[in-house]
Amino acid sequence: MVVISEAETSALLVEGTPAELVLVRALESEGQLTISELKSRFRSDGEFSAAFGRARAAGWISLDNSRSPPSVRVADRKGAEALASVVDSASRGAAESAFTEEERKVIAELVRRGIVKKLTTKSVTVSITEAGRSAVAEREAERALDRLSPEVLASGEWKGKQLRPIDVEARAPVFFPGRRHPVRDFIREVRETYVSMGFTELEGGSVHPAFWNFDALFIPQDHPGREMQDTFYLEGLSDRTLARKGVVANVAAAHENGWQTGSRGWGYRWQIEEARRLVLRTHNTVLTVRALSESREKDARVFAVSKVYRNESLDYKHLAEFHQMDGIIVGEGLNVRHLIGFLQAFYKKLGMRDIKVWPTYFPYTEPSLEVVGYSEAAKAWIELSGSGVFRPEVTEPLGVKVPVLAWGPGVERLMLMRFGIDDMRELYGSDLGWLRRRVELAGS
C-alpha cells in the first residue's frame, strides 16, 4: 500500500570563524595595527601566531618594518573575501555539492582544523499506492450519504457530508403517463364547438323502438336500410308501450297516405309491430327528433355526439359501432342558406377550411345535401355529412310547425384525416403501444 525509498544527504555545520579572517577583519576596521595590538585580539599567542602566519603566507597582509614598532596592514582582500564567502554559505546550510572544487578544498581544510563539521542525514520516503488510495476512499465513503432520508435531515447527519455521486448518464426506468383516449378528446372538442355556437347537448339511450329510429323520420317500413343486414335488432325484445294514437297515429297516416301534409305518402299498410321492434340506433337523429317531439320548441339548437350501430362487417372504412355528431336547428324563417352557412362555420371551427354541398337523397329531408370536404392527403372531395331540411312528413306529425335544419356527420372520418391514418379500426383497437406512445397533440 506504500512505497519506501531511502536517501543520504550531507550538510555542513560551522562552529567558529577561522582566526586569519578575524585578523584581516581587525585590520580592515582599524587600517593598521602593531603586532602587539593584533595579539591582544586573540585568546592566545599560539592562535595569533597561526593566524598571522597563514595570512602572511597567503599574501593577505604586509608588515611595515619602517615604523617602530612595525605595523601590519591588509595587502590583498580577495583571498580573505573568498574564505568568508565559503564560511558564510556553509553556515547558511548550503550542501557541499553546491561548492566549487576549489571551495571544497578550503572546506576540507576547515573541517580538518575543526572549524566546520560535516553532517550526514539519512532520509526515508514513504508514498501511497493506487490500492492504498482506494482503500482510503472507502473509509472516507463511510462518511458520504446515499440519499437524504427524513432521518438524515432530522438528525443533521448530513452536515459536512456529501451525497454519493451516481451514474447520471444511465437509463431511467420506462414510464407511461395515464391518458384520455384520443376519440374522447376529439369528442370533447366537437362538444365545445357546438356549445360555443349556442347548442344544448342531448344524452340518451342506444336502444330505441324502430318507430323513433325510422318511422318518425318517414323511412318506409320496407326500406332496405331497415333490413337486418344493415340494422341491429335486439333478439326477442320489442317495445310494449307504443300505440297507434297521437304522434304515432299521425306518423302512420303520413306513411300510408301523407296524412294532412299534402304528401302522397308511401302507399302501403303501416304495421305497428314493425315499429315496436327494438333497434340499436342507426343514427343520432333519433335523439334530436325525440327531443323535438317532446319539446315542440319553436327556437332551439340541440346536438348529440354518441355512438351509432350498423350491422356491418368490419373493414378499414366500416365499423359496427362508430360515432356521429348530429345536430338540428329549429326556428322560424330558417332555410337552406342557413344550413350551408352553419355547416361552413361548424367545419371551419373543426379545421376543415374547404367544404361544399352537393345534392343527395334521404327519406326525411328535402332538400337533402351532402357535405364534402377537400382532403389534401387524398386529393379528393371526401363525404363528411348528410344534411337537409326536415320534410313536412317528418315535422308535421310531431306537431312541429317551423323549419328544422338537420345534419349527421361522422366523427371517425374527420379524425382519420387529422391523424393521417387510413384504418378506422385502429382508433378502437386496444394496442397499448399506440395509445401510450402517440404524441398528445398530433394532428390537432
Added chain:
Amino acid sequence: MPVVRIGLRRFQRMVGASRSEILDKLPFIGLDIESSDGEAVRVEYSPNRPDLGTDIGIARSLKGLLGRETGMPVYVVKPSGISVSVDGRLSSVRPCIGAAAVTGLRLDAEDVRQIMSLQEDLHNGLGRKRRVFAIGLHDLERVAPPLSYMVVGPDCSFVPLGSRAPATVGSILTDTPEGRSYGAIIPGRGKYPIIKDSRGSVLSFPPVINGDATRVTEKTRAVLVEVTGTGQGAVDDALAVATTTLAEAGGRIMSVRVERRGSVRETPDLSPVQLPLDTDLIRRVLGLQLTGQEMVEALERSRLSVRRTTVFAARYRVDLMHRVDLAEEVALGYGIWRIGPLYPPSNQPGSFHPFEQFLDAASTVMAGAGMLEMMTFELVDEGSMYARFGRSGAAKVAVHQPRSLEHSVLRDSLIPSLMTALSENVRSDYPQRIFEIGRVYSRVADGVSESWHLGCLVAHSQTSFSEAKMFLEAVCRTLAGAEISAHEAEHWAFAHGRCASVGISGRMVGHVGELSAEAVDAFGLRVPVAGFEVDLRELRKQLK
C-alpha cells in the same frame, strides 16, 4: 348505393359537352363520383332516382342542367295491338302486371350492358329484391302474341334462360341459384306465376327466371318489357323507367293491353306526375328570392315543365311525393353552387349535458390517476363475455343475425372487454393500468336497461386487492366526494375471499377485487390482475 359506369367518349357524344364540364357538373345532379380514370367514371346514384340508373338517363338529366335540352321529355305511346290476359287466381300469388313493346332499337353492346345493370338495380332497390316487382325483357320477334299471365303447377316445364334442357318449375326452385334466392317470394305452395305466348312458349317465371326462347341478343331490334309484382304503383313505376330509358336509347314505345275479368288497361301509363307549384314554400325553403320566371327556368333545367301553377314531371320521376320536393328541383336547376351561405345567428347560450360532463370528468380523473383509457366495442363475442368467466349467458342481450360473431351480444360489464385488452398486450411493458367508460346493457323484465360504467384493471406482478381499492376510493372521492363502504362478496370475475361489493350511501354501486386465477388464465395472462367496476349514474347521484 347502386353504381353506373359512364364511358366518357360515348357520354360526351350523348351530352354534347366537354369532359371537364361533365365531371364538374355530375355531382350537382346528385351523383357521387366514386372513382374515375381517363376513360370512365363510376357514379353512385340514389335508388329513389332509377331514371339515373343508366348513362342514357344521366345524359338526359345533365343536358337539362347544361341547358342543352330542357323541360319535361315527352314520349309518344302508340298501341302495339298485343294483349296479355291475366288469370284471376293470380290475385293471391303475384297479382300485378304491366307490359310494353319498344321497337326500332339499334342497341350496341354498351346499351345492353347499361340496361341490364338498370334492371338489376331496380330489382334490388325499389323492387326490394324482386319482392315488389320483377322485370323481364324479351325479343319481341320471338314472341307470338297474345300472351297469358297465368298460374301453373310445379310440373310445368320450360327451358330457363342460360340453359339448354327443359326443367320443371319445381326443380328450378330447388336446383338453381335464382330459384333458391327468389322462389320464397311466391306465397303458397303449388301455384306459380308464368307468362306464356300463344304458342305455349314460356317467356318468364316471375320473379325467378325468364325463358330461354325469347332471350334478348345483340340482334334484337324490338323488345317486350313485362313487369310483374305485388303493388300496381311500383309495377307501373318500373315499367315507366324501363320503357322511357329504351325510348331515350332510340326506341318507340308501344302499349300492351292488359285484360282482366271485367277490366282492360293499356300499359305503360306514362301520364306525367303533377305537383302544385308553391312559389312561397320554395322561396321559404331555399331562402332565394327568385321570380316566377327564374323558378320556371330552373325547373325546366331539372327536366320539368310548368303550366300555370302546376309542375309536370315525366312518369319516371317516381321520387316526387310532395310539393316541397320541387324546392330541390329548383335548387338543382338554379345550381346548388350558386346558393350563398348565411350564418344563422343565435342568442342561445348553449350548454353541456351534465351527465356527459360527468363522463368526461371521470376520464380526466382516471387519466390523472395514471390510467390509460380504452375505447372498445359494446357488441362483443359471447365467449369472452361468458364462457371465459365460467358464467351462464342465459340473460344475454343478443342482436339478430349479426354479420360478425365477434360482435353478437351487448356487454353487461366492462371487465371482459378490459381483460381482452390486457390479453392483446401481453408483450407490452408492465405495469399496465387501463380503464374504460362505457355503456353496458342488461335484461330487465320489460326490455333492456342501459347504464354507464367505469371499469378499471391493474396488471403487474405486485398488484393486489388493496391497490385496486386504493384507486377506487381515490376516484370516488375525487369525482363525487363519495366515501365507499366495502363488504365481502362473490363475483364471477373475482377470486373468492378477494372481492368486495362497493356501497355508497347504502346503495350497491359495483365491485372491487382480484381477478380469479381461472379468469387470468383463461385470457392467457401471466401476471395477477386486480380492478373494479362501478355504475357512474349511481356515482353521479352523490353530486347533488
